[in-house]
Amino acid sequence: MEKKQFQAESKRLLEMMINSIYTQKEIFLRELISNSSDAIDKIYYRALTDDSLTFDPENYYIKLSVDKGARTLTLTDTGIGMTREELENNLGVIAKSGSLAFKKDNEAKDGHDIIGQFGVGFYSAFMVADHVSVTSRALGEEQAYKWESDGADGYTIAPAEKAQVGTEIVLTIKGNTEDDSYDEFLEEYRLRSIVKKYSDFIRYPIKMDAKVQVPKEGAENEFEEKIEEEQVNSMVPIWRKNKSELTEADYENFYTEKHYGFDKPLSHLHVNADGAVVYRSILFIPETPPFDFYSREYEKGLELYANGVLIMNKCADLLPDYFSFVKGMVDSESLSLNISREMLQHDRQLKLIAKNIESKIKSQLKSLQKDDREKYDKFFESFGRQLKYGVYSDYGTHKDALQDLLMFYSSTEKKLVTLDEYVSRMPEEQKYIYYAAGASHARIEKLPQTEMVADKGYEILYFTDDIDEFAVKMLLSYKEKEFRSVSAGDLGIEDGEPDKQDEAAGDKELFDYMTERLAGKVSNVRASKRLRSHPVCLSSDGEVSIEMEKILSMMPDNPNVKAEKVLEVNVNHEVFASLKGSLEGDKSKLDLYTDLLYNQALLIEGLPIEDPVEFTNQMCKIMV
Ligand code: ADP
Numbered sequence: 001m002e003k004k005q006f007q008a009e010s011k012r013l014l015e016m017m018i019n020s021i022y023t024q025k026e027i028f029l030r031e032l033i034s035n036s037s038d039a040i041d042k043i044y045y046r047a048l049t050d051d052s053l054t055f056d057p058e059n060y061y062i063k064l065s066v067d068k069g070a071r072t073l074t075l076t077d078t079g080i081g082m083t084r085e086e087l088e089n090n091l092g093v094i095a096k097s098g099s100l101a102f103k104k105d106n107e108a109k110d111g112h113d114i115i116g117q118f119g120v121g122f123y124s125a126f127m128v129a130d131h132v133s134v135t136s137r138a139l140g141e142e143q144a145y146k147w148e149s150d151g152a153d154g155y156t157i158a159p160a161e162k163a164q165v166g167t168e169i170v171l172t173i174k175g176n177t178e179d180d181s182y183d184e185f186l187e188e189y190r191l192r193s194i195v196k197k198y199s200d201f202i203r204y205p206i207k208m209d210a211k212v213q214v215p216k217e218g219a220e221n222e223f224e225e226k227i228e229e230e231q232v233n234s235m236v237p238i239w240r241k242n243k244s245e246l247t248e249a250d251y252e253n254f255y256t257e258k259h260y261g262f263d264k265p266l267s268h269l270h271v272n273a274d275g276a277v278v279y280r281s282i283l284f285i286p287e288t289p290p291f292d293f294y295s296r297e298y299e300k301g302l303e304l305y306a307n308g309v310l311i312m313n314k315c316a317d318l319l320p321d322y323f324s325f326v327k328g329m330v331d332s333e334s335l336s337l338n339i340s341r342e343m344l345q346h347d348r349q350l351k352l353i354a355k356n357i358e359s360k361i362k363s364q365l366k367s368l369q370k371d372d373r374e375k376y377d378k379f380f381e382s383f384g385r386q387l388k389y390g391v392y393s394d395y396g397t398h399k400d401a402l403q404d405l406l407m408f409y410s411s412t413e414k415k416l417v418t419l420d421e422y423v424s425r426m427p428e429e430q431k432y433i434y435y436a437a438g439a440s441h442a443r444i445e446k447l448p449q450t451e452m453v454a455d456k457g458y459e460i461l462y463f464t465d466d467i468d469e470f471a472v473k474m475l476l477s478y479k480e481k482e483f484r485s486v487s488a489g490d491l492g493i494e495d496g497e498p499d500k501q502d503e504a505a506g507d508k509e510l511f512d513y514m515t516e517r518l519a520g521k522v523s524n525v526r527a528s529k530r531l532r533s534h535p536v537c538l539s540s541d542g543e544v545s546i547e548m549e550k551i552l553s554m555m556p557d558n559p560n561v562k563a564e565k566v567l568e569v570n571v572n573h574e575v576f577a578s579l580k581g582s583l584e585g586d587k588s589k590l591d592l593y594t595d596l597l598y599n600q601a602l603l604i605e606g607l608p609i610e611d612p613v614e615f616t617n618q619m620c621k622i623m624v
Helices: 008-018 027-049 084-091 099-103 111-117 121-127 188-199 248-257 341-345 348-371 373-392 399-405 419-425 441-445 448-455 468-475 498-503 505-517 546-553 574-584 587-605 612-623
Strands: 062-067 072-077 129-137 144-151 154-160 166-173 206-215 223-231 265-274 278-286 302-306 309-315 327-332 407-410 416-418 433-437 460-463 481-485 524-527 536-541 564-569
Touching: 008 121, 027 062, 027 072, 027 121, 027 166, 027 188, 027 248, 062 188, 084 129, 084 144, 084 154, 121 129, 188 206, 188 248, 248 265, 248 278, 265 327, 265 348, 265 373, 278 348, 278 373, 327 348, 348 373, 348 399, 373 399, 373 407, 373 468, 399 419, 399 468, 407 419, 416 419, 419 433, 433 448, 433 468, 441 460, 448 460, 448 536, 460 468, 468 481, 468 546, 505 524, 505 564, 505 574, 505 587, 536 546, 536 587, 564 587, 574 587, 587 612
Parallel strands: 062 206, 302 327, 433 460, 433 481, 524 564
Antiparallel strands: 062 072, 072 166, 129 144, 129 166, 144 154, 206 223, 265 278, 278 327, 302 309, 407 416, 407 460, 536 564
């Protein structure tokens, strides 16, 4: 028979899998069982809407059996099965989820990484087997097909006989090698413990043939061996169990089994609400964002069960957008099984549950912030941006709920701090919460605009996320302290009296001249109250800061909002004396200096200069 080749990506992954140094080979069983369970789910769902189908739980199960002599492990399910095309498309191709495509950038160094991060499902069978056959008969089909493969060199598909709808997978277990033992996967007790460990709460019975000793008929005190079918999994879902019975590892397994993420959860919450609303829920805060988290493709939501039966995979109404990173499930007795999506949206119970969940998540995050800052830092690294979007979105409706969860990098503490920590450290005379926006901590640190505030010993919050300044504009203040950018016109710091100098007749003439020269570029040139060592900087009058202008100009529907820029000049700088000198004398020199200083200020801000060639020509002019 002609061998078909795996698609290139599948082949690579398969090779990695076969040569895997992955220690937890046992997870192949979890993957196969979970596929079988999904396949039974599919029949179950079909039956919900298709009257010609009935779902009698008795008829649906997963079964494991071992033939030590032939070295085979067989897994049978009564799920929906696969057609010939499905066998081809599902088992000949991998990475429908795009996991491998995503991985390509940061090229996995070994199989370990990729298997650890992405559930690769069916292919994991090749970690323990050197030959795999899948015989499947799809629901509604008479003809079955058999898919077979020895691994990376391809697969065959041929018609086959199968009496029942469903799938039978036969793994020919590898022989032991010097380093690895595979015999264990032919031992019933070992298989049983793997099922217990990973798949205990699977909703369908997982059966296994077991040898049992039964009293021999007609003979006293004598026993004979009999093969009996036993159910291995308890089928009790983890959320129905007592918290005290469960270990951290149980929750982690559940997280993996449910494909909530490829990472480990950072924290979990097990809710057993018995008050105004009755529900059970297990919620996870992941450690790292899914690769599509900050994109439009990402879908938030929790699994929703009505009395133990899954009714929706991703119920978006259960989570506010700002907590969209939360994974998990909710099971409630008060929901009806046949409720439609449209009806759910208006369901009063569901709304109450969502409210309740929101406050649970919030207090979980708060206690992480308080008691385990290291974890909270990790969390914030991954999802802080989402919280800031939350503050900004819906015209700031949620700002009160979220402001305490925010953190920003502090100039004095050199780490992320909360607003509460900032405010509690403020010296009495400090009026505002100061912040500076820029591309990176290092860039902000060097901004001339920070000099005055930093000199005063005041803490400055560094804003490096696009959203930061917008979020703070929405907050306006925290604990009655207003936010103030270090580039703002008024810093609320009494210091020196450059105002007076500003008014001095000679200076006014100079600034007017410079303002005229820079007409259309800046709205004003004036003496700076914030500069110490730098000759000039840009600041802005009005609501829109220079950083905001930059961000807005990068938006797809560029609203063309401009900051009202001001060129500030340090009147205590030597350069200022030169400026004054040239006002009296050579005006063309003053023009040159003005242009150069303006361009310098642009560069410091990280803004492009309009005419770089002219700028360098002007530089040369001063040199010669
Ligand atoms: P995943 O389960 O993540 O989609 P797999 O490689 O494990 O990836 O499986 C690929 C697809 O093959 C599944 O999505 C499913 O459509 C199909 N499949 C796998 N095992 C079975 C099975 N036992 N019964 C029916 N379909 C199956």
